[in-house]
C-alpha cells in the first residue's frame with residue numbers, strides 16, 4: 101500500500117479552486133462510439149502533442165479528443181506515455197510541440213492551479229493526502245475554494261466567513277457520502293484503509309468542482325470486490341455530469357466502464373475506438389503480448 105504523503109503548497113493550491121455550483125454539462129455520453137467530430141461537444145482536444153525528456157520521446161504526435169459526458173480510457177503498456185499525457189493536460193509538463201485545448205481554450209503554458217480552476221481535476225498513481233487531517237478536512241481543502249472572504253474576515257471570524265465555512269463543511273460531507281466514506285469523516289486520513297484513502301482522494305478532487313476528472317490508475321492495489329465498487333463509483337461520477345478520463349491497467353475494468361479508449365505504445369497512439377474495437381485490434385494485442393505488429 102502507498103503511504104499517504106504531505107501535499108505541497110502548489111498541490112493544495114490546485115485543489116483550492118472551483119465553485120461548486122457549475123452548470124450541468126450537456127449530454128451523458130452514454131453509448132458514445134465514434135471519435136468526436138470537429139466542434140461536436142468536444143471538451144478536451146489533445147492535438148499532435150509531442151513531449152520529449154532529453155532523448156526520450158514520451159509522447160510522439162499524439163492526438164485525441166474527449167466529448168462531454170463520456171468515460172474515456174487511456175491505456176498502454178508500462179512506459180507508454182499515459183501519465184506524461186495526464187501531466188501535459190494538467191500543467192505539470194509543457195508539450196515540446198502541439199496543442200491542448202479545454203472547452204476551446206488553449207491550456208498549454210497555464211499553471212496547475214489555473215487548470216484546476218478552469219475545471220480539470222486529477223488524482224495520482226500514489227495516494228496524496230494530508231495524513232494528519234481528518235477525511236472531512238481533506239475534502240474541505242478543495243471546498244474552501246468557495247470562500248470569498250478575505251484573510252481579514254477569516255482572522256476576525258466575521259459572519260460571512262462562518263457561513264462559507266459551514267457551506268464548505270456541508271458540501272464536503274456530501275462528497276464523502278457520494279464516494280461512500282461518510283462514516284470516516286472524523287477520522288484522520290492516515291487511519292483510513294487504502295481503499296478509503298483512494299475514495300477520499302476522489303472526493304477531494306470532486307470538491308474542486310471539475311468538469312473533467314482524470315483518474316490515474318484508481319484501481320491499483322484493489323481486490324476484485326473493490327474494483328467492482330470503483331467501477332460503480334466512476335459511473336456515478338459520470339452520471340452526475342462530470343466527464344471522466346481514466347488511466348488503468350486492469351483491462352476488465354477499462355473495458356467494462358469506458359465509452360471510448362485510446363491506446364498508447366512507446367509514446368505513439370496505436371489505436372482508438374470502442375472497447376470492443378480496441379480489444380480486437382491486432383496492434384493492441386501485439387503491444388500487450390509483446391509481439392511485433394506485423395507478426396501478430
Ligand SMILES: Nc1ncnc2c1ncn2[C@@H]1O[C@H](COP(=O)(O)OP(=O)(O)OP(=O)(O)O)[C@@H](O)[C@H]1O
Pocket residue numbers: 153156157158176177178179180181182183184185
Ligand atoms: N520526468 C521524466 N524525465 C525523464 N523521462 C521521463 C519522465 N517522466 C516520464 N519519462 C519517460 O517517459 C516515458 C513515458 O512514461 P510515463 O510515465 O508517461 O508512462 P506510463 O504509460 O504512464 O507508464 P506506467 O504505466 O508505468 O505508469 C517513459 O520512457 C519514462 O521513462
